[in-house]
Amino acid sequence: xxxxxxxxxxxxxxxxxxxxxxxxxxxxxLAVCRRYCIDQTLAEDALQETFMNTFRYISSYSGTGSFEGxxxxxxxxxxxxxxxxxxxxxxFPIESEINPADVVIPDIYSTLGExxxxxxxxxxxxxxxxxxxxxxxxGYSHQEIGxxxxxxxxxxxxxxxxxxxSLISMMENQYQYKRYPLAHL
Amino acid sequence: MKLSEFEKHIQxxxxxxxxxxDTEAFIQAIFxxxxxxxxxxxxxxxxxxxxxxxxxxxxxxGTGEKKRSIKKSRCRKIVLFSGCRNKREQKSGRSEISxxxxxxxxxxKKMSKLPGKSRIKMKWKIFRICFxxxxxxxxxx
Numbered sequence: 001x002x003x004x005x006x007x008x009x010x011x012x013x014x015x016x017x018x019x020x021x022x023x024x025x026x027x028x029x030l031a032v033c034r035r036y037c038i039d040q041t042l043a044e045d046a047l048q049e050t051f052m053n054t055f056r057y058i059s060s061y062s063g064t065g066s067f068e069g070x071x072x073x074x075x076x077x078x079x080x081x082x083x084x085x086x087x088x089x090x091x092f093p094i095e096s097e098i099n100p101a102d103v104v105i106p107d108i109y110s111t112l113g114e115x116x117x118x119x120x121x122x123x124x125x126x127x128x129x130x131x132x133x134x135x136x137x138x139g140y141s142h143q144e145i146g147x148x149x150x151x152x153x154x155x156x157x158x159x160x161x162x163x164x165x166s167l168i169s170m171m172e173n174q175y176q177y178k179r180y181p182l183a184h185l
Numbered sequence: 186m187k188l189s190e191f192e193k194h195i196q197x198x199x200x201x202x203x204x205x206x207d208t209e210a211f212i213q214a215i216f217x218x219x220x221x222x223x224x225x226x227x228x229x230x231x232x233x234x235x236x237x238x239x240x241x242x243x244x245x246x247g248t249g250e251k252k253r254s255i256k257k258s259r260c261r262k263i264v265l266f267s268g269c270r271n272k273r274e275q276k277s278g279r280s281e282i283s284x285x286x287x288x289x290x291x292x293x294k295k296m297s298k299l300p301g302k303s304r305i306k307m308k309w310k311i312f313r314i315c316f317x318x319x320x321x322x323x324x325x326x
Contacts, residue, residue: 015216022212027203034204043204044211051215103188110186114198121195136192137199164188 003067010058018055025068026051029075035118035133036079046079053078076138077148080130103164105171123170128163135160 001009001020009017030047037043053074061070112120121129134140134148135156145156295307 019212022215023208026206026208026211028201030204030206031199031202035199044206048211048215048218052218105186105188105191107186109191110194112194112198114202117195117198133199137196139196168188 007058007061007063007067010055021054022051025071028068029071032072032075032138033079035137036076036130037083042082043079046075046082049078049082050075072138076134080148103168105168109171120167120170124163124166128159128166131156131159132163132167 001017003024006017006021006024010021026047029050030043033043033046033050034040037046050071054071061067121132124132130149131145134145135142140148142153142156142160145151146153149156151159
């Protein structure tokens with residue numbers, strides 16, 4: 001069954017198509033939910049809510065944009081909704097924005113795998129981590145992030161900049177520690 | 186390596202990331218939840234129904250009670266304190282207390298059967314009796 005058939009079937013409430021949709025997208029969407037939820041159970045709850053909402057509102061999907069993108073958007077919104085009480089966004093004034101094209105980081109980081117990257121990003125403060133993920137991984141604009149998190153566009157920029165600087169300093173520290181393991185003593 | 190390149194690397198490796206999931210069990214959970222939500226009478230409907238039902242029941246029962254109380258009130262109790270001059274005598278029980286029950290409905294029926302003049306006379310009679318009783322009670326207090 002291809003994507004258009006699944007969508008058509010889901011629109012008419014066909015259970016087989018709904019199951020096929022879950023089979024096809026659940027593992028990817030769970031990874032999305034996992035990135036925005038504090039633990040696995042909350043992520044699974046968010047995923048369940050995502051599919052429930054998908055089946056309910058699939059008729060409103062016009063078919064113009066990517067279907068996966070539409071699903072991911074629902075998953076992100078649901079995950080953030082579920083984690084709302086854990087997500088406290090603190091804003092501090094930023095001195096200057098970081099341009100990612102100007103900053104050079106050690107080449108060793110280009111070889112990092114999924115898990116290592118995930119671990120590295122999880123060390124960021126929660127609010128910075130969420131904005132960084134939304135901007136870099138999901139590819140949302142600051143305006144969209146502002147809409148999702150009920151923030152001003154400038155606040156989203158500020159958080160991204162903070163996330164970048166935290167990431168750079170973390171990587172520098174780790175790199176120095178790897179090169180000179182006793183330097184911190 | 187520049188940070189922008191590293192960010193692209195992050196996106197490339199995380200965007201298509203998949204998490205392991207027992208899909209069959211998950212599907213079952215979703216459809217069970219969906220069926221629960223599709224109950225013929227959802228929980229809040231049932232609650233509203235029960236509340237509405239109880240309100241209607243109590244309202245009906247209440248009106249019944251009211252009707253009965255109206256009937257009761259029409260049966261007047263006249264307490265006559267014969268021969269007592271003051272409250273003390275009443276409390277001590279020296280004086281005789283006679284309780285007279287008058288059924289207004291019955292009186293009205295009787296009155297309706299009487300011709301016009303005698304009906305007015307009867308009314309005056311009742312009024313005088315009531316006035317005398319009231320005077321006596323006032324004196325005794």
